[in-house]
Amino acid sequence: xxxxxPLAEVYAVLEPGPVLLLSTSHAGRGNLMPMSxxxxxxxxxxxxxxxxxxxxxxxAALSETGQCVLNVPTVELAEQVxxxxxxxxxxxxxxARFGLTARPAKQVSAPLVAECYANLECRVTDRQLVGGYxxxxxxxxxxxxxxxxxxxxxxxxxxxGKFMVAGEELxxxxxxx
Amino acid sequence: xxxxxPLAEVYAVLEPGPVLLLSTSHAGRGNLMPMSxxxxxxxxxxxxxxxxxxxxxxxAALSETGQCVLNVPTVELAEQVxxxxxxxxxxxxxxARFGLTARPAKQVSAPLVAECYANLECRVTDRQLVGGYxxxxxxxxxxxxxxxxxxxxxxxxxxxGKFMVAGEELxxxxxxx
Numbered sequence: 001x002x003x004x005x006p007l008a009e010v011y012a013v014l015e016p017g018p019v020l021l022l023s024t025s026h027a028g029r030g031n032l033m034p035m036s037x038x039x040x041x042x043x044x045x046x047x048x049x050x051x052x053x054x055x056x057x058x059x060a061a062l063s064e065t066g067q068c069v070l071n072v073p074t075v076e077l078a079e080q081v082x083x084x085x086x087x088x089x090x091x092x093x094x095x096a097r098f099g100l101t102a103r104p105a106k107q108v109s110a111p112l113v114a115e116c117y118a119n120l121e122c123r124v125t126d127r128q129l130v131g132g133y134x135x136x137x138x139x140x141x142x143x144x145x146x147x148x149x150x151x152x153x154x155x156x157x158x159x160x161g162k163f164m165v166a167g168e169e170l171x172x173x174x175x176x177x
Numbered sequence: 178x179x180x181x182x183p184l185a186e187v188y189a190v191l192e193p194g195p196v197l198l199l200s201t202s203h204a205g206r207g208n209l210m211p212m213s214x215x216x217x218x219x220x221x222x223x224x225x226x227x228x229x230x231x232x233x234x235x236x237a238a239l240s241e242t243g244q245c246v247l248n249v250p251t252v253e254l255a256e257q258v259x260x261x262x263x264x265x266x267x268x269x270x271x272x273a274r275f276g277l278t279a280r281p282a283k284q285v286s287a288p289l290v291a292e293c294y295a296n297l298e299c300r301v302t303d304r305q306l307v308g309g310y311x312x313x314x315x316x317x318x319x320x321x322x323x324x325x326x327x328x329x330x331x332x333x334x335x336x337x338g339k340f341m342v343a344g345e346e347l348x349x350x351x352x353x354x
Contacts, residue, residue, distance in 0.1 A: 012336035016213050017194015034353065036193050039216035041228055041310050049226065049312070051218055078349060085353040129306065133218050133314075135226070156333075156343070159189035161351025166333070167344020172255060174338025176211065176262040 005118065005143040010046035011177075013072060013118045013145060014038065018154035019081055019163070021071040022052070023102075025110045026061035030102050031089035032113070033058040034081050036157045038070075043177070046140040048122065054134055057089040062136060066124040067108040070138075071116035075153040075165045080115075082161065107142045117152050118145040182295070182320040187223035188354075190249060190295045190322060191215065195331035196258055196340070198248040199229070200279075202287045203238035207279050208266035209290070210235040211258050213334045215247075220354070223317040225299065231311055234266040239313060243301040244285040247315075248293035252330040252342045257292075259338065284319045294329050295322040 005013065014020075022033045038050035048070065052059050062068055073081050080098040087094070095102050095111075102111035105121045112119040126137035156164040182190065191197075199210045215227035225247065229236050239245055250258050257275040264271070272279050272288075279288035282298045289296040298321075303314035333341040 009336070012339075015194060015333045015335050015341060016215075017192060017333050037216045037218065038193075039214045039226065039228070041214065041312060047310070049216065049310075051216070075347075078347065082349040082351050082353070085351060126309075132303075133224070133226075135218060137310075151341070153344075154341075156192045156194050157353065158192050158346070159186075160354060161349050162189075163347050163349065164192060164328070164331075165344045165347060167330075167342045169335070170252075170255065170340050170342060172259040172338050172340065174259050174262060176259070176334065177337060 002144040002146050005145045007046050007140060007143060008044040010120060010140050010143050011040045011043055014040055014048065015154065016040060017156050018072055019157050021073055021081060021084060021113055021116060022058060023069045023071055023110045023113055024058055024061035024065065026065055029093065030095055030111045031058060031061060032084045032094045034085040041137065048138045048140060049135055050138065051134050052136060062124065065109060067110050068122050068138065069105055069108065069110045069112055070120040070122060071113040072118040072152070072154065073116045075155060077115060078155055078163065081155060105142070112144065117149040179321040179323050182322045184223050184317060184320055185221040187297060187317050187320050188217045188220055191217055191225065192331065193217060194333050195249055196334050198250055198258060198261060198290055198293060199235060200246045200248055200287045200290055201235055201238035201242065203242055206270065207272055207288045208235060208238060209261045209271045209277070211262040218314065225315045225317060227313055227315065228311050229313060239301065242286060244287050245299050245315070246282055246285065246287045246289055247297040247299060248290040249295040249329070250293045250332065252332060254292060255332055255340065258332060282319070289321065294326040
């Protein structure tokens with residue numbers, strides 16, 4: 001079961017660094033793309049910058065609809081995440097191919113991936129760096145998480161299919177939000 | 178001992194997601210700031226976007242010099258990293274306060290932190306999003322790493338002083354660079 005996440009807490013879900021599944025919907029078709037090049041830009045409203053290569057099928061969907069969902073998978077989905085990166089939505093339906101469940105979002109047309117422990121509904125709010133860097137600035141407009149997952153075993157891509165799986169947690173007295 | 182890292186491999190050091198220590202030098206003083214909001218923008222030459230709050234002492238140094246080093250600490254430095262975030266370079270010398278060693282960089286005026294397992298010398302190349310988002314675009318011009326560290330136990334900030342320490346690695350056949 002997922003519950004709404006206060007938008008001011010979105011930054012902690014994007015820890016920073018987990019590999020995400022970016023979902024879009026375009027011309028009646030849902031699609032998925034693993035993404036690692038993203039970062040928070042503002043706490044609230046939460047802004048996220050991310051790179052989507054113009055070579056990807058997702059680029060057209062994101063450019064044309066201005067909407068997407070950032071889905072946060074954990075290690076149990078590692079094979080599906082990598083599989084989504086090894087094929088193109090031009091040729092197949094990745095939800096069907098990898099047995100992932102598309103659920104309707106509340107505010108955007110792109111689907112939520114039910115199997116991911118958190119889902120962030122986003123709209124593109126600034127395109128000024130798309131031409132130069134393929135860098136989209138997204139505003140998170142609705143956020144969902146599974147409150148039972150307190151220390152998510154997220155994936156972090158170290159290149160060429162080598163992934164670090166999130167390990168232990170430690171707490172240190174910090175003034176850093 | 179550190180050796181030069183091919184610039185095309187920088188993206189794998191910034192996995193993405195480790196907390197970094199951003200070092201600057203300004204008016205004869207070195208300074209350090211922990212940073213989590215950063216992401217790769219291009220493989221080669223390596224471009225990194227990062228957020229440095231205008232409220233931070235580092236903002237002035239980075240704005241005025243256009244130079245910095247991104248130092249990648251591992252969990253052994255967790256207390257020093259958090260300590261650097263809990264005080265300001267306006268008031269003290271963080272290298273001295275936390276027992277960190279400043280080494281001269283090859284191409285920039287900012288110092289390398291010797292205790293970090295990798296160091297990336299950077300120049301600011303694009304400031305168009307500094308006004309709106311405090312987002313600097315850096316080019317990595319020289320990179321160093323300790324080749325003995327193959328699976329670095331990096332730190333990932335989950336908010337309010339809670340850190341995830343990099344765990345196990347797994348490899349999956351991937352077409353993703």
